[in-house]
Every structure is written in structure tokens, then in C-alpha cells.
Amino acid sequence: MMVGAPLLVSLPLGLLVIVLSIWLRKRRVRTWLLLLPSFVLMLTGIVFFYVGIAFIRGFEGSSYSFIGLFLMIFSAVGIMVSRIQVKPASRQ
Numbered sequence: 001m002m003v004g005a006p007l008l009v010s011l012p013l014g015l016l017v018i019v020l021s022i023w024l025r026k027r028r029v030r031t032w033l034l035l036l037p038s039f040v041l042m043l044t045g046i047v048f049f050y051v052g053i054a055f056i057r058g059f060e061g062s063s064y065s066f067i068g069l070f071l072m073i074f075s076a077v078g079i080m081v082s083r084i085q086v087k088p089a090s091r092q
Contacts, residue, residue, distance in 0.1 A: 038079045049069060
């Protein structure tokens with residue numbers, strides 16, 4: 001439960017960023033706009049991790065740290081997904 005609850009809290013936001021990265025990649029937007037959601041999520045994860053360790057501490061702080069860790073993992077997946085090249089559609 002100590003790891004499951006933070007995972008379930010960060011799951012919707014992480015999936016939203018991954019789906020947004022896929023959608024932006026298919027629209028062929030610029031690279032900085034494609035990576036922006038993942039970088040914002042990474043920054044949010046770093047802030048959660050730092051606040052959990054430095055300010056809250058204890059069991060509650062470890063929950064915040066786990067949320068930050070999972071957000072950073074989802075952000076890394078979003079960056080990897082957005083860096084995959086899309087093949088142009090073949091014309092028949």
C-alpha cells in the first residue's frame with residue numbers, strides 16, 4: 001500500500017502525458033513543443049521528491065517521494081515515446 005497508492009495517484013497524470021506525447025508526435029509538431037509536457041512532468045516529479053525528503057519527512061514524506069519518483073519515470077517514458085520517429089504514410 002505504501003507504493004501502490006502513490007502509483008495510482010501518479011498514473012492518470014503520467015498516462016495523460018504519454019498520450020499527449022503520442023498525439024503531438026503524430027501531428028509532427030516542433031521538438032520543443034513535443035518535449036514540453038514531459039519536461040514539465042519531470043520538473044513536477046523533482047519538486048515532489050525534494051519536498052517529500054526535505055520538508056515533510058516520515059511516512060508522508062516517503063509517499064510524496066514515491067509520487068515524485070513515479071512521475072519522473074512516466075516523464076522518462078514520455079520523452080522516449082516522443083523521440084521515436086514517425087514513418088510517413090505510403091501512398092497507394
